[in-house]
Amino acid sequence: MTYSEIIDALYDLKDEEKVIFKEKKFGIKSNNSLGIYHKDLKGIAKNIGQDNKLALQLFDSGIYEGRILCSKIFNPKDITEPLMEKWVKSFENWEICDSFSMGLFSKSRFATTKILEWTERAPEFEKRAGFTIIASYCMADKTSDNELFEHFFPILKREANDDRLYVKKAVNWALRNIGKRNIDLNKKAIQVANDILKYDSKSAKWIAKNALTELQKEGIRMSDYPRALYRPPLHTK
Incomplete structure (x- = not known):
């Protein structure tokens, strides 16, 4: 999947009611969230596989779910301390x-x-x-x-x-x-x-x-x- 295809896939799953539900039910307050459940993001991540370049692009997209995808497709062996500090x-x-x-x-x-x-x-x-x-x-x-x-x-x-x-x-x-x-x-x-x-x-x-x-x-x-x-x-x- 390309970066554009992933972003399109995320917007296809956009659900503002889920944003509200996640905050009320689970205390998940997030900026620029599309309202996608974690299990659905895991499915997308599985289709992508490990890809550091895409992971960095997704984090920098500023989309909340894009950042969660970043955590799922970046190779832990390649992580650096500056990246960890940026993300945390x-x-x-x-x-x-x-x-x-x-x-x-x-x-x-x-x-x-x-x-x-x-x-x-x-x-x-x-x-x-x-x-x-x-x-x-x-x-x-x-x-x-x-x-x-x-x-x-x-x-x-x-x-x-x-x-x-x-x-x-x-x-x-x-x-x-x-x-x-x-x-x-x-x-x-x-x-x-x-x-x-x-x-x-x-x-x-x-x-x-x-x-x-x-x-x-x-x-x-x-x-x-x-x-x-x-x-x-x-x-x-």
Whole structure:
């Protein structure tokens, strides 16, 4: 598909009622939105395939859905820090923040660098991006040992008092996903949640209680990463 064909396809799906619905139902406030559901954008992205040049053109179109498409067709291996900084500063809601953070940033070689940087940022969705990368990186990185993920616990504890909706939800998400990586990190995440539970703020108590409900659930599913340690191959005679 050419750039013009993609733009035409987006405008063919334009639905102003969906713009209103997404804001009321999901809190997705977006500028220059055509009102296209994420699942439909995934279908378009699948037809395009990876194409960095088109991705950059779509982002620069200024069309909200064009920017989400950018996050889906840009090759994570080719991302640069200047591009990441340009994109993160444009985030205006959780949907586009998570699309970039999960689909691109967590799979890039700068993932851990941006976790450390962005979780200290003041803007709500720049900070959320840092925690969303943590949540996704737990699944994207299948080989790192527990020590790497334990380094994120002090960050979660430091920011647990941030009462902004999309920050506290991301802190909670990151804590839960670390705790579902393997049984040892589960135990440590539960301990961290109990530490956060002692904080006075409402946001911290919500983060901790919600995380404990899931992390202590009977039959919780673990990823068992790294598999070499937590799910070693069976040896047969």
